[in-house]
Amino acid sequence: MKRKFKLTIPIVFLLVSSLVLQACSGSASEKELETVRLDYAYYSPTSLILKKFGWAEEAFEADKVKVEWTLSQGSNKALEFLSSNSVDFGSAAGAATLISKSKDVPIKNVYILSKPEWTALVTKDASIQSIEDLKGKKVAATYGTDPYIFLLRALNEAGLSEKDIEFVNLQHNDGYQALLKGDVVAWAGLDPIMATAELESDADLFYRNPDFNTYNFLNVRESFADTHPEAVETVINAYEKARNWIIENPEEAAEIIAEEAQIDLATAKKQLERTNFDEYVPSDTQKKAIKEAGEILQQTGVVKEDVNLEETIDELIEPKYAETAGK
DSSP states (O other), X not given: OOOXXXXXXXXXXXXXXXXXXXXXXXXXXXXXXXXXXXXXXXXXXXXXXXHHHTHHHHHHGGGTOEEEEEEOSSHHXXXXXXXXXXXXXXXXXXXXXXXXXXXXXXXXXXXXXXXXXXXXXXXXXXXXXXXXXXXXXXXXXXXTSHHHHHHHHXXXXXXXXXXXXXXXXXXXXXXXXXXXXXXXXXEEOOTTHHHHHHHHSOOEEEEOOGGGSOOEEEEEEHHHHHHOHHHHHHHHHHHHHHHHHHHHOHHHHHHHHHHHHTOOHXXXXXXXXXXXXXXXXXXXXXXXXXXXXXXXXXXXXXXXXTOOHHHHHHHHBOOHXXXXXXX
């Protein structure tokens, strides 16, 4: 004998509620964008121009999307903000970005902000004339940033390593202050602070190598790009407007950078002099540059030996958004 079951009203209600909840959860991932969170940095002139003119706000105005800005004091901070979901877009050095990517931080490099010579080894000590002179001495840099990686590569080129110096981990401006006080004999600098040291403190850039500087990347959180690809294109188009404006208006750009970063105009001009804005699409050029840096990072243990550099870099570089910029 078959037993018949009746759906009572409470059971029907539970079933319907379950279906409604499933539908709601499905649409949650497709929720309309309300806010885009960008970083700006004194080492990233394009971000300062974009913020000054409000072109990102203008681009999102029709869709009623707000734009929020966060100051990044260094690549390490920009990458921390991305990792902690505090910003959607962060500007950082290519090699520093590789370190984060090697630790499975879900980010993509979608745009090249500039090719700067933004770091060199700086001293005020007349006895420091070469990399070899740093042996056994205190040297400051910000761990995980391009200046730190620049220091490692310079030491390696001279047949030395971090173990041959007394490394002092300080945020960029603190490293500069330590140099002025004589607490360290050298500092791996970062513009515009480095330009300030050069012009205002008679500091000597005793070791320069433009090829050891990696590009300024604009990175985006992968989840943001997957959910809001059109917003990524909008942000890049806004950055493109700022990049082209700098190229066409270098004098005015220097004035704005000086104002926004609260630095002397001559310092801002010096920073722009050693910053190239011609490239903006991530390509094999950037892959090669950060692979060379990555090899040193693996040798020194900053990046684990089992990390496949080529695969990691291929996963990081995503040119498709920049390729369609302005089209």
